[in-house]
Amino acid sequence: MKISARNVLKGKIVDVVKGATTAHVRIDVGGTIVTASITNEAVADLGLEKGMSASAVIKASDVMVAVD
Amino acid sequence: MKISARNVLKGKIVDVVKGATTAHVRIDVGGTIVTASITNEAVADLGLEKGMSASAVIKASDVMVAVD
Amino acid sequence: MKISARNVLKGKIVDVVKGATTAHVRIDVGGTIVTASITNEAVADLGLEKGMSASAVIKASDVMVAVD
Amino acid sequence: MKISARNVLKGKIVDVVKGATTAHVRIDVGGTIVTASITNEAVADLGLEKGMSASAVIKASDVMVAVD
Amino acid sequence: MKISARNVLKGKIVDVVKGATTAHVRIDVGGTIVTASITNEAVADLGLEKGMSASAVIKASDVMVAVD
Amino acid sequence: MKISARNVLKGKIVDVVKGATTAHVRIDVGGTIVTASITNEAVADLGLEKGMSASAVIKASDVMVAVD
Numbered sequence: 001m002k003i004s005a006r007n008v009l010k011g012k013i014v015d016v017v018k019g020a021t022t023a024h025v026r027i028d029v030g031g032t033i034v035t036a037s038i039t040n041e042a043v044a045d046l047g048l049e050k051g052m053s054a055s056a057v058i059k060a061s062d063v064m065v066a067v068d
Numbered sequence: 069m070k071i072s073a074r075n076v077l078k079g080k081i082v083d084v085v086k087g088a089t090t091a092h093v094r095i096d097v098g099g100t101i102v103t104a105s106i107t108n109e110a111v112a113d114l115g116l117e118k119g120m121s122a123s124a125v126i127k128a129s130d131v132m133v134a135v136d
Numbered sequence: 137m138k139i140s141a142r143n144v145l146k147g148k149i150v151d152v153v154k155g156a157t158t159a160h161v162r163i164d165v166g167g168t169i170v171t172a173s174i175t176n177e178a179v180a181d182l183g184l185e186k187g188m189s190a191s192a193v194i195k196a197s198d199v200m201v202a203v204d
Numbered sequence: 205m206k207i208s209a210r211n212v213l214k215g216k217i218v219d220v221v222k223g224a225t226t227a228h229v230r231i232d233v234g235g236t237i238v239t240a241s242i243t244n245e246a247v248a249d250l251g252l253e254k255g256m257s258a259s260a261v262i263k264a265s266d267v268m269v270a271v272d
Numbered sequence: 273m274k275i276s277a278r279n280v281l282k283g284k285i286v287d288v289v290k291g292a293t294t295a296h297v298r299i300d301v302g303g304t305i306v307t308a309s310i311t312n313e314a315v316a317d318l319g320l321e322k323g324m325s326a327s328a329v330i331k332a333s334d335v336m337v338a339v340d
Numbered sequence: 341m342k343i344s345a346r347n348v349l350k351g352k353i354v355d356v357v358k359g360a361t362t363a364h365v366r367i368d369v370g371g372t373i374v375t376a377s378i379t380n381e382a383v384a385d386l387g388l389e390k391g392m393s394a395s396a397v398i399k400a401s402d403v404m405v406a407v408d
Contacts, residue, residue, distance in 0.1 A: 281372055
């Protein structure tokens, strides 16, 4: 599958925390930690675990820009 | 200002392309290009230009996870 | 690639309209038209054209529920 | 109320699962299941229950496109 | 139609600017201007014009919190 | 930090409810309550509490428009 989302950041999962319905997955992308909030079902469906290679995928319209 | 968004990725702007109402800003974050689709007004308001230091800011609930 | 997004709706592209930076792609999903607003770059990168098989992909946290 | 969101997919609720603060509502849209992640408050406010007619509402800018 | 989105802010449209595919609609909500970026099609479909009563509708998962 | 998000609505926090992983923060913006669904980590990181001054921050592409 190839997706229109412009941002596919390759990395490694460093943490998976499941809540009641929502899980937080942290991915190390070249030394920067990216946090994803996804459904528990997605975690189970993809078998996400600490240490796995995974990408953070973000649609361009969901990215903001900040300056100091 | 400190924001709740979990992902603030520091980098440098490599490209600003303005459309009729929507602009695309590309930020080099440690060698990875992150694309943001924002309003032309925001580009003008923040004075965004190629070469500036800037961060890509992303809410955790807008991040998906993909595996091969 | 397998993605955490819970909604992957298979269909056929019925329309691609490019703007200055943003394109609108309409996909027929079992008789229902789903409209996606994505970057022109994504349209070019994926080679999206009328008549192609394609899926509309939506993160669960971007779906609202309405009742009459 | 008429809303700007381009995608209003009519269907029937097949499942409501409440978590601590976030609920998952699954809607059968012409044989395809669409999952919505919304607040528990919204579920209570709209009285969402299995078997009810309901629509999945999605803003066009939240729809991505994928090809095989 | 009643929607799960937790934030429905009533106001009056002060500005509609159409681009090639994307429009910006500004709504005065009790003295605060809220900007919406929506499709030109939605503007036409709802007949949005300066001076009309309208609400800004925002899903709770799209709201961030900032402190000084 | 200055952010590209077009909507920064100043107010006061009236309620913080933490779930297993996701919290709901309600902000009074000039008499209108705005609900934000954010991570528990963000609540802890920013030290969000009832009575604090805070802003609801919303990207323009996440705002829809509704008419009666």
